Amino acid sequence: MKDVRKRAKELMEGYCKVCPICNGKACAGEVPGMGGLGTGSSFMNNVQALAALKFNMRLVHGCETPDTSTEVLGLKLSMPVLAAPIGGVSFNMGGKVTEEDYTMAVVGGCVDKGVIGCTGDGVPPFIHESGFAAIQALGGAGIPFIKPWEDKELFEKLEKAGTTGATVLGMDIDAAGLVTLRLMGRPVGPKTVSKLKEIMARVPGKFVVKGVMTPVDARRAVDAGAAGIVVSNHGGRVLDHTPGTAEVLAGIVDAVKGQTDILVDGGVRTGGDVLKMLALGADAVLIGRPIAMAALGGGREGVGKYLDQVRSELVQAMILTGVQDVASANRDILFQA
Secondary structure, three states, X not given: OHHHHHHHHHHOOOOOOOOOOOOOXXXXXXXXXXXXXXXXXXXXXXXXXXXXXXXXOOOOOOOOOOEOOXXXXXEEEOOOEEEOOOOOHHHHOOOOOOHHHHHHHHHHHHHHOOOEEEEOOOOOOHXXXXXXXXXXXXXXXXXXXXXXXXXXXXXXXXXXXXXXXXXXEEEEHHHOOXXXXXXXXXXXXXXXXXXXHHXXXXXXXXXXXXXXXXXXXXXXXXXXXXXXXXXXXXXXXXXXXXXOHHHHHHHHHHHHEOOEEEEEOXXXXXXXXXXXXXXOOOOEEEEOHHHHHHHHHHHHHHHHHHHHHHHHHHHHHHHHHOOOEHHHOOHHHEOOO
């Protein structure tokens, strides 16, 4: 991974510093780019919220070979990890790798390791087109996310996404105020429960709503019929001064657990971070910036190496906290002062 990170730093110069600790401090306000909006506090809060959680180390048990496999949204995964939908290589990552090569590296690297990659959307069209093409080439192994456009563009893209073979489609409603889209003059906006119902009625599969940060929005997504939600503040890139996702996750879990699959992103860097989110009640975790860096610095193989690292860290953390399988992770493994 050292070589992958070194190469990524060279290719992403001026767009991402590939810091030893990816916490949003060095890139605050760098949007476009890989930073967080404004002061960068929402990005930083994601990382800090996870770092504040501590494990109870438990070793008087028989959990020697933990099972990391799971099923989420009808998808069988080798571990509860997905690649978050990040696109826009040319204006967010330096443009020294094509969108097509980057997207295939992410989705293909995930397939190689038994997990699922999500693809992004945006302006120009080749962002979503690259994602659709990669998923289709890999037999539908991916989740295409569409931004909350106005009806014409939204339904056209959803129809195209449905032809990729993907069994799950998503919308990142947290992109409703994305600065980069606003600068390009493209109409996006929030969606009502009735509008979400209309959208889901036209989706040939399961539908995921990404950008849920409150129990109220979680209940509304469930009322609309969402098969899954992603607790996310869009990596801190759309609204300054939001809490970290690990701060709000437990409350959302308490509100809708068992009614929909609950995924979460934001500040996840290691397998230990994955286990913390599972302990708070998430069914699976999305990882964004680290996978993007691995794809830039090492292509499909780089993504695979990073995912191997995450799985190794997850297994170690499960052994040291006495968690036999991912479904057994609960708040008891987290230290309460």
